Amino acid sequence: MRFLLPWFIACLLLLSPAAHAELVLVTSPQSGIERLTQDEVVNIYLGRYRRLASGLAAEPLDHPIDSEVRARFYRRLVGKSLAEINAYWARLVFSGKTKPPQAVANAEGLLRIVATQPGTLAYVERSQADARVKIVFEFGD
Amino acid sequence: MGKFILSLLLAGFAVGAARAETGAAESSLTLRGFGTLGLARSSSDHAEFVRDLSQLVGIKGGQWSGRIDSVLGLQANWEATPEIELVGQMVSRLHYDRSHNPELMWAFAKWEPDPRLTFRGGRIGADFMMLADSRLVGYSYLTVRPPTDFFGPLFFSHFDGADVSGTLPLGGGLVRGKLFAGKTQEKSAGTLGVWDTSGSPVGGLVLDYVTGPWNVRLNSARIRFAADMNVSALTTLLRANGGDAAADSLLTEGRTSRYLSLGVVYDHGPLLLQGMLNRIRHDSAAFQDSRTGYLLAAYRVGSVTPFIGVSRWKSQPHENLPVVVPGWLDEEYQRFVAGSKIDRTTYSLGARWDFRHHMALKFQLDAVRASPDTAFSFANVQPAWNGKTNVLTLTLDFVF
Numbered sequence: 386m387r388f389l390l391p392w393f394i395a396c397l398l399l400l401s402p403a404a405h406a407e408l409v410l411v412t413s414p415q416s417g418i419e420r421l422t423q424d425e426v427v428n429i430y431l432g433r434y435r436r437l438a439s440g441l442a443a444e445p446l447d448h449p450i451d452s453e454v455r456a457r458f459y460r461r462l463v464g465k466s467l468a469e470i471n472a473y474w475a476r477l478v479f480s481g482k483t484k485p486p487q488a489v490a491n492a493e494g495l496l497r498i499v500a501t502q503p504g505t506l507a508y509v510e511r512s513q514a515d516a517r518v519k520i521v522f523e524f525g526d
Numbered sequence: 527m528g529k530f531i532l533s534l535l536l537a538g539f540a541v542g543a544a545r546a547e548t549g550a551a552e553s554s555l556t557l558r559g560f561g562t563l564g565l566a567r568s569s570s571d572h573a574e575f576v577r578d579l580s581q582l583v584g585i586k587g588g589q590w591s592g593r594i595d596s597v598l599g600l601q602a603n604w605e606a607t608p609e610i611e612l613v614g615q616m617v618s619r620l621h622y623d624r625s626h627n628p629e630l631m632w633a634f635a636k637w638e639p640d641p642r643l644t645f646r647g648g649r650i651g652a653d654f655m656m657l658a659d660s661r662l663v664g665y666s667y668l669t670v671r672p673p674t675d676f677f678g679p680l681f682f683s684h685f686d687g688a689d690v691s692g693t694l695p696l697g698g699g700l701v702r703g704k705l706f707a708g709k710t711q712e713k714s715a716g717t718l719g720v721w722d723t724s725g726s727p728v729g730g731l732v733l734d735y736v737t738g739p740w741n742v743r744l745n746s747a748r749i750r751f752a753a754d755m756n757v758s759a760l761t762t763l764l765r766a767n768g769g770d771a772a773a774d775s776l777l778t779e780g781r782t783s784r785y786l787s788l789g790v791v792y793d794h795g796p797l798l799l800q801g802m803l804n805r806i807r808h809d810s811a812a813f814q815d816s817r818t819g820y821l822l823a824a825y826r827v828g829s830v831t832p833f834i835g836v837s838r839w840k841s842q843p844h845e846n847l848p849v850v851v852p853g854w855l856d857e858e859y860q861r862f863v864a865g866s867k868i869d870r871t872t873y874s875l876g877a878r879w880d881f882r883h884h885m886a887l888k889f890q891l892d893a894v895r896a897s898p899d900t901a902f903s904f905a906n907v908q909p910a911w912n913g914k915t916n917v918l919t920l921t922l923d924f925v926f
Contacts, residue, residue: 401791415559422736424644424698424850434693434700436641443641450883464795468829468880475884475925479560479601481632482611 408458409511410522411496415503416441421522427508431473432483441504445486446495448508454492458508461524491512547781550759556603562664564595564671570915574905575894577671577689578620579710579869580681582715584905585917595671595921597662599631609635618664622715631684633658647688649711653704653732654680654787664923668798668833668878670890671919673820675872677731678903680785682749684708685728699737710749716902717865718756725752730785736805739794747785751778760862764850770780771848772859775811783808796826798833822874827912829881835874839903841867868903870896870913885924892917 410426412418417439429436435443448455450467455510457481459470467471474485501516514520547914567590568575577594585889597615615619615632627742634648636798654677655661660681661672687708699803707729713722725746743848754777761773787804820837847863850856896904896913 428700434695436765449912450593466826466880467883469826471884471925472666472880472886475560475663477664478558479599479613479615479663479925481601481603481615481634481636481646492796 390448405442406452407511408461408508409514409520409524410498410506410508411514411518412506412521413499413501413503414519416506416521417503418520419502423462423524426522430486431505432477435483437504444491444505446498446501446505446507447486447488448492448495449488449490454508454510464507554605554609556605557599557600558603558926559600560601560663560665560925561593561923563592563599563664564597564664564919565590565592565921566595566670566917566919567591568915568917570911572908573901573915575905575915576678576905577620577674577902577919578678578681579716580714581711582622582888582905583620583624586906586915588773595664595919596617596620597664599662601632609638611638619662620703622713622720629697631662633811634685642693644691645688646690648684649684650689650706650708651684652680652682652728653706653745654682654747654785659868664888664921665884665886665925668824668831668876668888669822669835669876670888670921673822673835673837673872673874674903675839675870676802676804676818676820677820678839679816681714681718682710682711682712682723682728687728689734696735697737699735699740702732702734702736704732706732709752720753722753723749723751726750728754728856728866740794741789743787743789743791745785745787745789748782749785750780750782751810754779757812757862760858762846762856764859767850767852767853767855769850769859775844775848776862778810781809783810785812796831798822798824798831808844810843810845811863812866814843814863816841816868830877830879832877833875836871837874838871840869841902843867864899866902868896868900870894870900870903876919884926885922888919888920888921888923892919 389433416437429443437443442473445493457463459467477483489498492509492513495509496518499505499507533567542596564924566585567588568585571587571590574586576584581594584594597619599615601615606610608889612635613632616628618628620626625862632649632651634646634650637645639815645756651660655672660678661818672853685708689704691704711724712727713720726749728749733744737743755870761776764773782805787802789802792799798880800822804818807815818839820831820835822835824833848858873893878888894915894917898911899914900913901907
C-alpha cells in the first residue's frame with residue numbers, strides 16, 4: 386500500500402487550490418509597458434481598444450477554445466462563460482469589425498511568441514512566467 | 527456598384543487564396559459562416575407576423591413555419607496586410623419578393639492605419655443594433671430575433687458607401703465615434719407593391735461610450751428617398767380634384783426621414799440589462815412618425831440564460847395635413863395616411879441554451895398586443911384582425 390501514498394498526495398495537490406495557481410498576463414520586455422489595469426486588459430482582450438501606452442499595437446493571444454485555462458481567464462476577467470465570449474465574438478467578427486485573439490496550442494508556444502514579438506500578450510500560470518517575459522497584470526491588483 | 531465591388535472582392539479572394547496556399551505569412555484568408563434554423567408559429571388567422579418591414583409574407587394560423595427567421599450566411603475575410611482587410615458576406619434569408627436568393631450583404635475594404643482609427647469603403651452594414659452591425663447572426667444575441675417593435679421599421683441592412691470610426695480612452699472608459707455616408711441598395715414590399723429605395727442617400731453618426739459593464743450609444747441617421755412609392759392611383763385622383771397639396775404630401779422622392787436612438791446596456795457577469803429608445807420622423811405623410819423602445823433583462827444560470835422583455839412601437843399622425851374638398855376623397859386620403867398607424871406592445875419570455883461550442887438553442891414566446899387598426903407592421907391583414915397574436919419560436923443558432 387505504501388507505493389500508493391505518493392499518488393494519493395499528488396492527487397490531493399492537483400485538487401487543492403494551489404494547483405489552480407493565479408493567472409498572470411505577460412508581454413515582451415520590449416513592449417515598453419510596466420503595468421496594465423484590469424479595464425485595459427478587458428479592452429485589449431475584447432477587441433475594444435488595442436493600443437499600448439507605449440504606442441505599440443496590442444495583440445492578445447488565447448489558449449485553445451476547450452482549455453480550462455481559457456474558461457478561467459474570462460470568468461476571472463469579465464465574469465463571463467466561454468459561451469458568452471464566443472457569442473460576443475460572433476457579434477464582432479460578423480460585423481467585420483475586429484478579430485478575436487489568436488489561439489495558440491499551449492503555454493510554451495504562447496511564451497515563445499510573446500518573448501519574441503513585442504506588443505503580443507498572453508495569460509499563463511504565474512509559475513510558467515519565466516525570465517523571457519514580463520508580468521504586466523495580476524488579478525487582485 | 528455592387529457588381530463592381532463583388533468582382534473586386536472575388537479577385538481579391540482569389541489572390542488571397544492563392545497566397546494562402548503558398549503559405550505566405552503576410553496575408554491570410556478566413557472563411558466563416560453563421561446560420562439560424564428557426565421554426566415559429568403565430569396564433570392569429572387574420573394577420574401574418576413578420577420579422578421586419580422587408581418581409582411581404584409572414585406566419586399565421588398556428589402553423590409552424592421556418593420562413594421568417596431562417597438564415598444562412600458565409601463570410602470571407604482576407605487580411606492583405608496587418609492594416610488592410612477585405613471582407614465579403616453573402617446571406618440567404620426571406621426577401622421582399624418571397625425568395626431566399628443569396629444577397630451580397632457586405633463587400634468592403636477596411637484600412638486600419640492605427641488601432642484608434644478605421645476606414646471602410648464598399649458595401650457595409652447599417653449600424654442600427656446596440657451591439658453589432660448585423661441583426662442576422664442569431665448566435666450573437668440572446669433573443670430569437672431582434673425585437674420587432676424596435677427594429678421592424680429599420681429594413682435597411684446595408685448601404686454602399688464609406689465610414690470612418692475612431693476610438694479614444696476617456697475618463698476610465700472608451701469613446702467611439704463613427705461617421706457614415708452612402709446610398710442604399712434595398713427594396714421593401716407592402717400592400718402598395720415593391721418599393722425600390724435603391725440609390726437613396728443615407729448618412730449618420732454613432733457615438734458609443736463604454737466603461738466597465740456599461741455601454742451607452744447614441745445613433746443619428748437620415749435617409750433621403752430616391753423614389754416614390756406606388757401611390758399614383760390616389761395622387762392622380764387628388765390632382766384631378768384640385769388636391770395638389772394632398773398629393774404632394776404622399777410623395778417620398780426627395781423627402782427625408784430621420785432616425786434618432788439612445789441605447790444603454792449593463793452587462794456584468796451573469797446579468798444583462800438592455801434598453802433602447804428610438805424616434806423616426808418622416809417628411810412624407812405616407813408614413814406616420816413613430817417612437818419605439820424595448821427593455822430586456824437576462825440572468826445566466828450555467829449554460830442556460832432565461833430572459834424577459836417588453837417592447838413598444840407607437841406612431842403619431844402628422845399634423846396640419848391638407849384638407850381635400852370632396853368629402854369622399856378626403857376620406858380616401860385620410861384612410862391612406864392612417865394606413866401606417868402603429869400601436870403595438872410585445873411581451874416576451876424565453877431562454878437561450880448554449881449546449882455546445884458555437885451552437886445555441888432558443889425558445890421564445892411573444893404576446894403581441896396591438897390596436898385592431900394596426901395593420902402596418904403585419905402582412906396580409908384581414909378585416910377580422912383584432913390586433914392580438916401569440917408567437918412561439920424555436921431556433922437553432924450556429925456559427926462556424
